[in-house]
Amino acid sequence: MKPEILFLKQEDVIKAGLLDMKMVLAETEKTFKMIGQNQIINPTKVFMGMPSNENWDSYCMSMPAYIGGDVDTAGFKWAAESKANAQLEGVPYGIDIVILSDPKTVFPKAILDGTITTAMRTSATAGVMAKYNALKGTKVACLVGAGVIGRTMIMAMMEAVPTLEEIHMVDLVKEKAEGLAKEFEGKIKVIPYTDVKEAVKDAQLLVTETTSRKPFIKKEWLKPNMTVIQMEGQSCEEDILLTADRVVLDNWSQMSHLVGILVHELYEAGKLKKEDIVELPEMVNGVQVRQNEDQFVYCGSAGVGSVDIAIAAKLYENAKKMGIGQKLNLWDNPLWV
Numbered sequence: 001m002k003p004e005i006l007f008l009k010q011e012d013v014i015k016a017g018l019l020d021m022k023m024v025l026a027e028t029e030k031t032f033k034m035i036g037q038n039q040i041i042n043p044t045k046v047f048m049g050m051p052s053n054e055n056w057d058s059y060c061m062s063m064p065a066y067i068g069g070d071v072d073t074a075g076f077k078w079a080a081e082s083k084a085n086a087q088l089e090g091v092p093y094g095i096d097i098v099i100l101s102d103p104k105t106v107f108p109k110a111i112l113d114g115t116i117t118t119a120m121r122t123s124a125t126a127g128v129m130a131k132y133n134a135l136k137g138t139k140v141a142c143l144v145g146a147g148v149i150g151r152t153m154i155m156a157m158m159e160a161v162p163t164l165e166e167i168h169m170v171d172l173v174k175e176k177a178e179g180l181a182k183e184f185e186g187k188i189k190v191i192p193y194t195d196v197k198e199a200v201k202d203a204q205l206l207v208t209e210t211t212s213r214k215p216f217i218k219k220e221w222l223k224p225n226m227t228v229i230q231m232e233g234q235s236c237e238e239d240i241l242l243t244a245d246r247v248v249l250d251n252w253s254q255m256s257h258l259v260g261i262l263v264h265e266l267y268e269a270g271k272l273k274k275e276d277i278v279e280l281p282e283m284v285n286g287v288q289v290r291q292n293e294d295q296f297v298y299c300g301s302a303g304v305g306s307v308d309i310a311i312a313a314k315l316y317e318n319a320k321k322m323g324i325g326q327k328l329n330l331w332d333n334p335l336w337v
């Protein structure tokens, strides 16, 4: 038997429906529900920083998962980011691929570009956090970081927080925030900023997706009862998390062990324990995070590979029905069996 692999390049996964944020939000929430119901195996990701974990210029991360239930697929995301890419014109900061395998035969069945999937599912994870925790009637959101994930974050927040009227988009590079404001003209009002303190003043929701390696957002700039969603390791000063009334994280064991991120630093310093937080799979299965409109809620995420695998499985099924992609064989005849 020849394992047939469907190769889906970025243009193919887009044709197969990847830019449908409603679909991605639904798949993301369903995946977190399944994690909470023990239908998914999601081992802790392995991080390999280069030249070292502590002081990386680039990294690759391996993220395997098995999704049970009606999805029934094994898969693996090879996620990578490079600081040098952030300075290069026309190259994304993060570049990812996904491999899907049949869980019974273990035959590889698809290789997909995972770059846009990462951006869509990262923002959808923030979207699920916002759907459950944003204050009722939230009208203004401040988004910090107008890069690849900044764009999908606007898409996710528009879907997840239907009362939203205005987005204050902040970036160190003014033109990037202005570019997104122009891109979303006619869909939602996006106002560009370079100063977070000014941009967050009237916001009920703050979402961060920058490439900063140092905290720069101060607690005193924020309202006492807002929702903060931090999607990277370093942007919020530690008291934003430590003084929050409620904290939800996508995956405690992963975040508490991932070097270079705030949650890991607080865990190592003995300032944050598992008992202090709710995990996202618990939240979507009924544990209430925000209990009233006076609370300050902090949400954090480092990303969970099973969400990439679940979305890739959906795109693979769509692509097969649509007859798109390139078929490859792993061998004609296996040499040694």
Ligand SMILES: NC(=O)c1ccc[n+]([C@@H]2O[C@H](COP(=O)([O-])OP(=O)(O)OC[C@H]3O[C@@H](n4cnc5c(N)ncnc54)[C@H](O)[C@@H]3O)[C@@H](O)[C@H]2O)c1
Pocket (backbone or CB within 6 Å): 081, 086, 093, 094, 118, 119, 122, 144, 145, 146, 147, 148, 149, 150, 170, 171, 172, 173, 176, 209, 210, 211, 212, 216, 231, 232, 233, 301, 302, 303, 304
């Ligand atoms: N939680 C997750 O699952 C997950 C998944 C993928 C990526 N990420 C993280 O999301 C972040 C953004 O990734 P991206 O692909 O959009 O990168 P990107 O390079 O496309 O965009 C990052 C933007 O942040 C801006 N920025 C950097 N420092 C800033 C600061 N101090 N103030 C305001 N703006 C600042 C940059 O100018 C840039 O426009 C990265 O840190 C990445 O690690 C998280």
